[in-house]
Amino acid sequence: MLIRDPMPFDLRSGFRNAGPNFTIVSQPKPTLHDIVIGQASLVEHAPDAIVIIDESGVIRLVNAQTERLFGYYREELIGRPVEILIPTRLHRRHVEDRRRYAADPRVRPMGVGLELFGTRKDGREFPVEISLSPIVTGEGKFVASAIRDVTERKAFEQRLRDLNAELEDASRAKDQFLASMSHELRTPLNAIIGFTGTLLMKLPGPLNDEQERQLGIVAWSARHLLSLINDILDLAKIHSGKREMVFETVPVAQVVSDVAASHAALAADKGLELTTQVAEDCEFATTDRRSLRQILLNLTNNAIKYTQKGSVRIDVHSARRNGRSAIVLRVSDTGVGIKPEDQARLFGAFEQFDFSHLGQFDGSGLGLHLCRNLAELLGAELSVTSKYGEGSAFTLTLPRER
Numbered sequence: 001m002l003i004r005d006p007m008p009f010d011l012r013s014g015f016r017n018a019g020p021n022f023t024i025v026s027q028p029k030p031t032l033h034d035i036v037i038g039q040a041s042l043v044e045h046a047p048d049a050i051v052i053i054d055e056s057g058v059i060r061l062v063n064a065q066t067e068r069l070f071g072y073y074r075e076e077l078i079g080r081p082v083e084i085l086i087p088t089r090l091h092r093r094h095v096e097d098r099r100r101y102a103a104d105p106r107v108r109p110m111g112v113g114l115e116l117f118g119t120r121k122d123g124r125e126f127p128v129e130i131s132l133s134p135i136v137t138g139e140g141k142f143v144a145s146a147i148r149d150v151t152e153r154k155a156f157e158q159r160l161r162d163l164n165a166e167l168e169d170a171s172r173a174k175d176q177f178l179a180s181m182s183h184e185l186r187t188p189l190n191a192i193i194g195f196t197g198t199l200l201m202k203l204p205g206p207l208n209d210e211q212e213r214q215l216g217i218v219a220w221s222a223r224h225l226l227s228l229i230n231d232i233l234d235l236a237k238i239h240s241g242k243r244e245m246v247f248e249t250v251p252v253a254q255v256v257s258d259v260a261a262s263h264a265a266l267a268a269d270k271g272l273e274l275t276t277q278v279a280e281d282c283e284f285a286t287t288d289r290r291s292l293r294q295i296l297l298n299l300t301n302n303a304i305k306y307t308q309k310g311s312v313r314i315d316v317h318s319a320r321r322n323g324r325s326a327i328v329l330r331v332s333d334t335g336v337g338i339k340p341e342d343q344a345r346l347f348g349a350f351e352q353f354d355f356s357h358l359g360q361f362d363g364s365g366l367g368l369h370l371c372r373n374l375a376e377l378l379g380a381e382l383s384v385t386s387k388y389g390e391g392s393a394f395t396l397t398l399p400r401e402r
């Protein structure tokens with residue numbers, strides 16, 4: 001074991017003989033005295049600078065880290081006022097602080113929010129955190145301070161703050177750009193979709209098979225791009241606070257049956273049963289109709305997309321949440337299901353999970369993210385329960401009144 005020669009500890013001299021004085025010893029083991037205050041001690045090797053001062057503010061003991069942090073040899077510090085370690089501009093305040101502390105000494109932990117500074121022998125200032133502990137001995141009262149250089153942490157925090165501000169600016173600029181680009185982005189796409197449609201309907205003239213196949217791809221891709229742009233624009237609008245919510249009495253049953261009707265063909269194409277059930281007391285809610293519809297459309301579309309066989313069901317019943325009357329809309333399916341570890345990420349932007357063994361699903365991974373954002377604006381909650389391989393249920397819990 002490598003320890004320093006045991007030597008008696010003396011507050012008056014501090015560690016005056018602290019040269020490189022190591023000896024390899026196997027016996028005797030250090031005593032408690034050595035461990036706590038001797039030169040092989042916790043104090044001497046503490047990662048923080050430890051400075052012990054007496055009642056008049058004179059430094060009586062420092063450890064190795066104090067020498068490193070402040071750039072003094074300990075001989076230069078012992079016997080000097082502690083203000084030697086503090087920037088001159090703060091001396092007067094420090095003397096007062098010291099008096100106040102002496103009148104009411106108690107343990108003060110680090111990080112109590114004080115802006116404190118140390119100064120090195122070369123005059124360089126640096127931010128510190130300091131904890132204080134009173135020590136009462138037969139030789140008198142002392143105060144031990146543990147001092148930590150927080151330059152790096154402060155710089156890191158500042159970098160984070162700067163970065164955050166930059167990100168906020170960039171994000172606001174992006175949202176504003178997107179929100180104002182909606183027209184410019186959609187107009188040409190609508191032209192592409194429109195003219196591809198007329199070509200496919202062979203209005204301008206006949207097409208050969210290959211032309212028809214390729215135009216089919218153009219039409220599908222354009223529709224996909226339009227739905228992606230719509231989702232991104234919706235999100236940008238929500239984030240920039242430009243999405244308007246109109247709270248009014250909404251016929252929930254009507255919205256549900258519209259959504260089901262618009263997906264009937266899609267479900268039938270896949271041989272899926274699509275059913276709805278709305279409890280009698282859930283006919284109406286005070287909410288934003290467009291958002292409610294959009295959420296239900298997305299959930300129903302997903303349920304059909306990620307179900308190979310079986311059924312998709314939309315059911316609506318009432319419940320109480322936090323003492324308030326709520327309407328619970330649930331879209332459940334007998335589809336591929338979602339692994340527990342994926343469920344937490346489901347509502348993030350661009351999250352899609354690997355079902356490659358089941359074939360290709362198109363989409364961009366924005367639907368649920370958008371739904372969650374809309375639900376928030378409605379004061380509603382969107383959650384999922386799912387069993388991998390068996391099916392999923394997405395639940396929107398909507399306050400009945402605003």
Ligand SMILES: Nc1ncnc2c1ncn2[C@@H]1O[C@H](COP(=O)(O)OP(=O)(O)OP(=O)(O)O)[C@@H](O)[C@H]1O
Binds near residue numbers: 298362363367368392
């Ligand atoms: N009913 C469901 N059953 C199984 N997995 C689902 C279901 N709904 C969503 N998922 C999974 O969650 C992912 C995210 O869904 P989300 O609706 O956000 O994106 P998407 O459907 O892939 O694309 P789009 O942006 O076109 O909606 C999906 O890619 C899919 O992996």
Ligand SMILES: [Mg+2]
Binds near residue numbers: 366367
């Ligand atoms: Mg989707």
